[in-house]
Amino acid sequence: MTNTSTSPHRAARAPRRDAAENRIAILDAAISELNHNPDASLETIAxxxxxxxxxxxxxxxxxxxxxxxxxxxxxxRVTAALAPIRHDDARVALALVGARLWSEVEDVRVTAQLAIRGPRREIVAEGLDPVRRGVLAIVEQGVAAGxxxxxxxxxxxxxxxxxxxxSVLDEAVRDDISxxxxxxLVILVALSTAGLSWREAAELIDASPELALEAQPPASSRLSERSAGARP
Structure with a gap:
């Protein structure tokens, strides 16, 4: 007689394809709706x-x-995008951090601001600790090298x-900058804070092809697009 009982050691069954796709659709809709209205309800998102x-x-x-x-x-997503950044010149590395960060949050600037400034800010800050450690390592490298x-x-x-x-993210939400x-702007303010004059920062950007907008890896906050890009 066949034993139809469920073994406690059997791996949990993967969710049905339609359930998984529905979840992605919900998350994508939430990204879009909350970026236009941070108070959007679950019903609106549905x-x-x-x-x-x-x-x-x-x-x-x-x-x-x-x-x-x-x-x-x-x-x-942000942690994964910034983790590979390495450069012998700490100024370029720091600028790359700013550029990659902007690429990841630009199309979700309102929800990104809410995450960083809102009621879950301490949890979000803890999650972004690897990014902070990476920035600190770049700063220490740059200070040591003069x-x-x-x-x-x-x-x-x-x-x-x-x-x-x-502060650039705040300004982007306030003024809808391109x-x-x-x-x-995010590269300039990071480099200026780090000690470069505005002329030095501008010259570094113009002399470093890897800092060009077109040189940044494509980023998408939409899960459906990211999933499609991962398919063979």
Whole structure:
């Protein structure tokens, strides 16, 4: 007689394809809706995803639960994008951090600002700790090589650079600056905070092809696009 009982050691069954795709559709819709209205409800997000209210509650019991998953995915995306950055010139490395960071958050600037400044900011800050350690390592490299300012302790300088970069995000939300303008601005403020004059920063950008907007890896916050790009 066949034993039809479920073994406790059997691997959990993967979700059905339609359930997985629905979840991605919900997350993509949330990215879009929350970027236009940070107070968008689950019902609004469900409608944008082409799903019923009942369907979205099958994936997320509360709006906070949905926002938390978006935050976690965003943290993972930013961390992965910045992790490979290495350069002998700390000034270029620092500029690359700014450029890659902007590429990752530019199309979700409102929700990115909410994640960093909002009620989950401490959790988000903890998740971004690897990024902060990477920036600190670049600053220490630059200070030791005489490429960055030496009148401020490296750990403090790294925090000031982070604050300067986040101020660009705030300005981008306030004034809806363009992708190209934000790209150049975040590099300029990071380098200026690090000790370069505005002329030196501009010359470095113009002399470093890897800092060009077109040289940055494509980034997409939409999970459906990222999944499609990963398919053979």
């Amino acid at each position: 409608s944008a995803a082409g799903l019923s209210r009942r369907s979205i509650y099958g994936h997320f019991s509360t709006r906070d639960e949905l926002v938390a998953e978006l935050n976690d995915r965003g943290i993972a 490429q960055l300012r030496t009148d401020i302790e490296p750990r403090t300088l790294a925090r000031l650079i982070e604050g300067a970069a986040l 992708h190209g303008e934000g790209h150049r």
